[in-house]
Amino acid sequence: MSGWRAWLRALALGVAALGAGPAAAGKAPAAKVEIKHFAFAPEVLTVTAGTRVVWTNRDDEPHIVVSAGNRFASSKAMDTDETYATVFDRPGTYAYFCSIHPHMVGTVIVR
Amino acid sequence: MQDHDDNQKDAVRGRRQFLQCMAWAGAGTLWLMKGGVLQARALDGLAGDEAADASFSFVQISDSHIGFHKEPNPDVVATLRAALAKINAQPDKPDFLLHTGDLTHLSKPEEFDTLSGVMQEAKAAHTFYVPGEHDVIGDNGAEFFRRFGQRQSSGGWYSFDHRGVHFVGLVNVLNLKAGGFGSLGADQLAWLKKDLASRSAETPVVVFAHMPLWQLYPQWGWGTDDSAEAMSYLRRFGSVSVLNGHIHQIQQKVEGNITFYTARSTAYPQPAPGKADAPGPLKDIAPGSLQTYLGVREVRHVRGKQALAVTEEVLA
Ligand SMILES: [Cu+2]
Numbered sequence: 001m002s003g004w005r006a007w008l009r010a011l012a013l014g015v016a017a018l019g020a021g022p023a024a025a026g027k028a029p030a031a032k033v034e035i036k037h038f039a040f041a042p043e044v045l046t047v048t049a050g051t052r053v054v055w056t057n058r059d060d061e062p063h064i065v066v067s068a069g070n071r072f073a074s075s076k077a078m079d080t081d082e083t084y085a086t087v088f089d090r091p092g093t094y095a096y097f098c099s100i101h102p103h104m105v106g107t108v109i110v111r
Numbered sequence: 112m113q114d115h116d117d118n119q120k121d122a123v124r125g126r127r128q129f130l131q132c133m134a135w136a137g138a139g140t141l142w143l144m145k146g147g148v149l150q151a152r153a154l155d156g157l158a159g160d161e162a163a164d165a166s167f168s169f170v171q172i173s174d175s176h177i178g179f180h181k182e183p184n185p186d187v188v189a190t191l192r193a194a195l196a197k198i199n200a201q202p203d204k205p206d207f208l209l210h211t212g213d214l215t216h217l218s219k220p221e222e223f224d225t226l227s228g229v230m231q232e233a234k235a236a237h238t239f240y241v242p243g244e245h246d247v248i249g250d251n252g253a254e255f256f257r258r259f260g261q262r263q264s265s266g267g268w269y270s271f272d273h274r275g276v277h278f279v280g281l282v283n284v285l286n287l288k289a290g291g292f293g294s295l296g297a298d299q300l301a302w303l304k305k306d307l308a309s310r311s312a313e314t315p316v317v318v319f320a321h322m323p324l325w326q327l328y329p330q331w332g333w334g335t336d337d338s339a340e341a342m343s344y345l346r347r348f349g350s351v352s353v354l355n356g357h358i359h360q361i362q363q364k365v366e367g368n369i370t371f372y373t374a375r376s377t378a379y380p381q382p383a384p385g386k387a388d389a390p391g392p393l394k395d396i397a398p399g400s401l402q403t404y405l406g407v408r409e410v411r412h413v414r415g416k417q418a419l420a421v422t423e424e425v426l427a
Contacts, residue, residue, distance in 0.1 A: 037388045038331070059389070059391055060391050062216070062248075068289040077248045077249065080181070095289060097288075097289035099244075099248075102288060102289060102291045103329070103332035105289050105290050
């Protein structure tokens with residue numbers, strides 16, 4: 001998939017995640033990461049290429065998902081129960097952290 | 112430990128003899144400078160004669176989190192206002208205010224607007240600010256520094272002198288690294304070293320920054336990666352006070368001539384280290400009792416045999 005198409009797809013899925021919910025997400029498989037008690041769960045998530053990963057903040061504190069090394073787009077500040085979604089098209093190991101609570105770290109492994 | 116250091120410490124202990132530092136309301140902390148030693152007083156409990164022999168005072172407020180609207184405090188504007196009203200009611204006016212960060216909850220322009228508006232109610236001539244991690248979301252602090260910065264350095268850190276005391280405002284909430292804590296960074300450390308180099312060891316120094324400048328509770332990220340380097344520049348001074356916010360409660364530590372203090376929030380308390388699954392707003396408090404969580408607490412330093420001992424006493 002080209003970068004442009006991947007971007008369009010991520011945008012479409014992002015809109016779907018904000019609006020109609022997972023049912024509208026189309027064919028892309030989805031995987032969830034919960035943010036709770038200042039931790040990402042699961043801390044290491046393994047998915048197949050093309051998977052949409054959805055983070056949901058269950059804390060009363062805002063959190064921000066930021067890729068270490070800027071390898072995928074960062075989220076905005078997620079308030080309670082807000083979500084962020086992005087599609088991982090390329091295999092690899094993607095480390096990320098919360099930019100305002102940097103001791104919070106997680107990894108997405110794409111196969 | 113070298114003999115020289117011990118001699119120096121003994122001299123300072125002798126000067127202090129019995130240092131009673133006390134505590135603070137959630138509203139704010141009134142800092143009195145007496146003979147080069149900073150002492151804290153609750154805004155409520157200040158006796159007139161205590162203020163009289165202080166050379167000057169200032170007030171620290173912290174973590175106003177404008178934009179936060181949940182339990183236990185759906186009205187953080189009201190509690191900030193109450194804090195400022197208390198400060199304004201002081202018979203001896205503080206020379207200035209320090210706000211040690213997290214002015215806002217999400218760095219939104221309207222949150223900064225609200226904060227600026229409410230701070231107009233302070234009678235003090237000036238408020239000095241340093242950013243919290245909540246103030247630099249999305250723009251690395253551009254909006255914060257545009258509104259509240261001192262413009263002494265491109266990184267936003269600064270220093271000033273006030274009645275013989277050297278004040279240093281540091282920024283430790285930017286360029287945070289995965290798995291790390293607060294961070295000062297090489298540029299800021301180099302600046303700090305230079306800023307302090309020409310000062311005599313007798314100059315009282317007050318350092319303020321948002322995140323604790325010691326490893327207070329690493330499990331919750333309460334610390335600063337390179338704070339030890341900064342402290343190595345400060346160790347030669349006879350009286351150093353380090354003022355932080357971030358953890359929304361009073362914690363205190365004495366290390367030689369350096370005393371570390373964290374302040375309460377004007378918005379909401381957080382749990383004591385390890386006393387909950389995670390940090391964050393302490394919600395499990397009885398309705399109507401928020402003010403008691405922002406109440407008064409006494410901390411007394413007494414001279415121990417080899418080191419300053421710290422005892423704490425809660426004033427119910
Ligand atoms: Cu976070």
